[in-house]
Amino acid sequence: MRATSNRWMVFGSALLGLAIVTMTVTPAEAQRKKERRKLLGRGQETASPVLADAKKVFAPLPEKMPGSEKDTKEKIALGEKLYNETCISINKTQSCNSCHRLDEGRGGVDNQPTSTGAEGKLGGRNAPTSLNAGLHIAQFWDGRAPDLAAQAKGPVLNPIEMGMADEAAVLARLKEAGYEDEFKKVFGGDSPLTYDNYAEAVAAFERTLITRDRFDDYLGGKAGALTAKEEQGLKTFMAMGCTNCHAGALLGGDRYEKMGDAKPYANTEDLGRNKVTNKDEDKFVFKVPSLRNIAITQPYFHDGKAASLEDAVKQMADLQLGHDLKAEEVADIVAFLNALTDKKRSGGN
Ligand code: HEC
Numbered sequence: 516m517r518a519t520s521n522r523w524m525v526f527g528s529a530l531l532g533l534a535i536v537t538m539t540v541t542p543a544e545a546q547r548k549k550e551r552r553k554l555l556g557r558g559q560e561t562a563s564p565v566l567a568d569a570k571k572v573f574a575p576l577p578e579k580m581p582g583s584e585k586d587t588k589e590k591i592a593l594g595e596k597l598y599n600e601t602c603i604s605i606n607k608t609q610s611c612n613s614c615h616r617l618d619e620g621r622g623g624v625d626n627q628p629t630s631t632g633a634e635g636k637l638g639g640r641n642a643p644t645s646l647n648a649g650l651h652i653a654q655f656w657d658g659r660a661p662d663l664a665a666q667a668k669g670p671v672l673n674p675i676e677m678g679m680a681d682e683a684a685v686l687a688r689l690k691e692a693g694y695e696d697e698f699k700k701v702f703g704g705d706s707p708l709t710y711d712n713y714a715e716a717v718a719a720f721e722r723t724l725i726t727r728d729r730f731d732d733y734l735g736g737k738a739g740a741l742t743a744k745e746e747q748g749l750k751t752f753m754a755m756g757c758t759n760c761h762a763g764a765l766l767g768g769d770r771y772e773k774m775g776d777a778k779p780y781a782n783t784e785d786l787g788r789n790k791v792t793n794k795d796e797d798k799f800v801f802k803v804p805s806l807r808n809i810a811i812t813q814p815y816f817h818d819g820k821a822a823s824l825e826d827a828v829k830q831m832a833d834l835q836l837g838h839d840l841k842a843e844e845v846a847d848i849v850a851f852l853n854a855l856t857d858k859k860r861s862g863g864n
């Protein structure tokens with residue numbers, strides 16, 4: 516009996532010792548890891564540690580969007596038709612697709628610094644992509660619309676976008692274009708041609724706009740999904756702290772941050788989220804854009820003032836992190852960001 520309990524005591528203290536050793540080793544290892552990240556030892560690590568680090572901060576895009584449970588094929592088809600419908604702009608020239616182009620493999624944008632509306636009026640902000648938009652915390656650069664359906668009601672009545680006078684005018688145009696039957700088939704009821712149902716159909720279509728790229732494959736463990744240069748770019752992206760704001764499945768889209776966190780941004784015209792909340796601390800705060808499909812959604816920033824991805828990346832490091840990136844680091848990050856383009860899209864090229 517005695518011998519047995521002694522053995523247990525030895526075993527117990529060995530365990531305790533092991534625990535202490537583990538406890539003391541962990542912070543040292545963490546420190547080494549931090550240093551390794553700082554040094555960015557090019558090519559010194561195998562693919563797996565980068566993937567392991569990446570899995571802690573990123574995720575593949577989901578298969579479905581929230582709210583899509585009740586979306587029928589018919590509702591989605593009606594939404595797609597409405598997304599491309601020009602009769603609901605004042606001079607019948609513009610549709611959602613004019614500024615968020617999905618034709619020719621484009622990236623859900625117009626590739627203009629700021630968008631031109633139905634009557635040639637220039638808006639104040641760059642058009643963000645409609646791709647994956649329904650996965651964001653809220654819509655617009657300042658998050659003023661809670662979801663896609665709420666968002667879809669805006670542009671049609673916006674005087675510098677589609678410029679329609681009011682909801683009744685939009686519904687009259689839809690009736691004139693023969694939409695009544697389609698709305699009846701999708702929504703049922705006596706008079707389903709309503710502005711709410713219009714927005715709901717457009718949103719249903721937009722909820723199908725989930726993209727799939729090589730980074731999803733990489734996170735899923737597919738060997739060789741990223742080239743060595745792209746993986747180096749991913750490593751640099753994480754090591755620099757871009758992931759403080761651009762993380763998760765969208766590499767953004769899930770929070771609001773100040774444009775010019777480390778250094779003020781030169782263009783102070785747009786107060787961003789401050790216009791929604793009136794809070795002082797929300798001045799120059801914007802929704803962090805998703806970086807999925809970023810290589811085909813140029814130009815960049817809320818004002819469209821960064822023409823190239825190289826320029827946007829270099830400015831981000833400087834403005835958000837106070838860091839002057841070397842040309843090679845910029846090139847690596849840009850290579851990584853190019854792996855975030857939907858396999859079915861190439862930006863119209
Ligand atoms: C004249 C160009 C134009 C038209 C037409 C237009 N949009 Fe936009 N869209 C924009 C701009 C510019 C913004 C950003 C505005 C802002 O943040 O204040 C935007 C924002 C959005 C967003 C938010 C994306 C995000 O990341 O926050 C979605 C979604 C969207 N539009 C969908 C649509 C739909 C659906 C239609 C048709 C009903 C439409 N747009 C018509 C220019 C346009």
Ligand code: HEC
Pocket residue numbers: 752755756757758759760761771772773774776801802803804805806809812814815816817818824827828831832835836848
């Ligand atoms: C403190 C948070 C923060 C950090 C850190 C950060 N970003 Fe951003 N990023 C933002 C915000 C906010 C915007 C939108 C700014 C605007 O348009 O006014 C943005 C915009 C961008 C854009 C342009 C997106 C578009 O659709 O126009 C790119 C590209 C980008 N970031 C890449 C990076 C890279 C690369 C890093 C690391 C070097 C980085 N960001 C670090 C918050 C951050």
